[in-house]
Amino acid sequence: QQQVKQSPQSLIVQKGGISIINCAYENTAFDYFPWYQQFPGKGPALLIAIRPDVSEKKEGRFTISFNKSAKQFSLHIMDSQPGDSATYFCAASMETGANNLFFGTGTRLTVIP
């Protein structure tokens, strides 16, 4: 059972456009929601993360929007650039418990020049 559901599976955006990736979860005990960026042949790297006490977090062109009541969060990439072309994973975890991050299935973003 997928703990975190991510969509779309792939996304093509024109340079300068807005890329939006959505994630949903069921477990209300989750309290940490990071996004990881992975370039081909490389390991993922943390891009931005949010906790449920805020509804939005912005770092440069990247923004996480968080809707606690809907149990959804999304990544917005403003002014998308070809260098943003990568696979993006959302994830969720909880402070207690024996396991760690539950990852979404990933979104492959392609930004066309």
Next chain:
Amino acid sequence: DGGITQSPKYLFRKEGQNVTLSCEQNLNHDAMYWYRQDPGQGLRLIYYSQIVNDFQKGDIAEGYSVSREKKESFPLTVTSAQKNPTAFYLCASRVDRGLTGELFFGEGSRLTVL
């Protein structure tokens, strides 16, 4: 530079053979993890270790084994019991045993079973 080193980057194996993937970190992190990445399935946890000489099974541990004899090393053995071992394997570490905080990943090892 501090980081996580995985080796080999590419590995080919015949069916029935065990292989060991190396993971070394010089970040002085307590916790280390092994993930498997398959197309369309995200990252799935195989094993994790929060302290030396201790490790726990993740979601897909069957057919894999690990050891944590040193803080900086967490090798993964893919045994012949693993039914579908062809995948991209990622090692990661975290500074402490807490479940939040940044995971640092290595560059991965791609295993192909012939």
